[in-house]
Amino acid sequence: MKKILAAFGLGLILAMPVQASGPAAVLDRAPVSLDAASLQAGAKLFVNYCLGCHGASALRYNHLTQIGLTEQQIKDNLMFTADKVGGQMLTAMRMEDAKRWFGAAPPDLSLIARAKASASGSGADWLYTYLRQFYRDDSRPTGWNNVLFPGVGMPHALWELQGEQQARFVTRDDGQGNQVQHFEGLEIVRPGKLTKEEYDAEVANLVSFMVWMAEPGQESRRAIGWVVLAVLGVLALLSWLLKRAYWKDVH
Template sequence: MTKFAFRLLPALLAGLFAAAPVLAEETAGLMHAGTDLGDQASLQRGAQLFMNNCSGCHSLQYLRYSRMASDLGLTEQEVMDNLDFTGGKIGDQVHVALKEDEAKQFFGKMPPDLSLIARVRGSDWIYTYLKSFYLDESRPLGWNNKLFPNASMPNPLWELQGLQQPVYGKAEGGGDAPVEKLVLATPGSQTPAQFDQSVRDITTFLEYAGEPAALKRQSLGVWVVLFLAFFTFLAWLLKKEFWKDVH
């Protein structure tokens, strides 16, 4: 077994080095989200922003309204009054009112569930994606995304952000001209700083939705570390007692 593992080690290292450029490419150009799962106010704002702007098309089928109430410091009545737009019950999962045939008519397919998007893509990707929409008349819905080109999705936050126009670079090799940067042509209802915070709040909420237990794990982590430190001290005292007569 040891010889086999030793022979396998070069192949594993080669695989890691081969994967490094791919990982670097996936994270290149991403903005830092700066999320904080310990910020309950941000989680509450993110939940409301998501439900008002995103839940019409995207479900969170692995999250229940009751779980949001207990984790985000809200009452069941507050959740039902402000975060439930499908007529669901407090114990229900977060589904959408959009029907599959309507989704296919509007978007070509049913929009994906976003319960695990933060675990799959990462918080920085979500944050960057939500800030990267721009007007594109060549697209069926009139929108495109710099981070995720040709996405079949309009900008759900355009009223808050405003309308962005692309600035194209030089085309190479006969291909399409790349989008170098985005310029805010028409301001939205929020200032750029306010919009950044709104996107950060939504990203924080989606990060929580991907792993609600993370909130409990963080709160328990301090006590676990203290327990391990106390247990280590007791083990040291026990060892000292056992070995005190050994010379």
């Protein structure tokens, strides 16, 4: 139940617009990889930490064969919310329970990597930055806050992996006589199961999976696009040669 409650906030907040005030947030560049190993690791994290509360209804379990998994591997390791491998990746939480516990049903995460794209960066950059900037804040109902999304209403779903961070703030004058809190940085005060580098890599895998999940056919689409461009290039060359041969006597 603790993991379910923690994971619930992930999609709920990610599906909402950023509400931080002031200048646009600086996003870290997400090292997105569509390599099969990265996507498989991301799928494992998604199933274990997100799918308990959030569905990915646009994706079916057998779509995971596209990232190098066999149907048997999917059944044995990743399929917890469906009876058939062709079933949708739906949440294990019943919607009526979610509404009773939280007041609203958890949102679907199928397109979250595309929905968070903004002028500040891609949706992947936003997710990658967001999932690495939680810190302990006893003034919040959940005990957690986030640098990218101040006043965030969700707990840190991956805190066991990252550990607990503490934010450093200093009070400064904003030039108009107002004393404001200025963020200085984050530091680990209670280590998690992973080192900083390991945690960043795992978040990158999770974000990569969310990027792939938002458009599973993007690699084949790009491959087809290059073939189409090559064919058009050949046709353009043939057209130019035909035109030159046709008009050579005129010129």
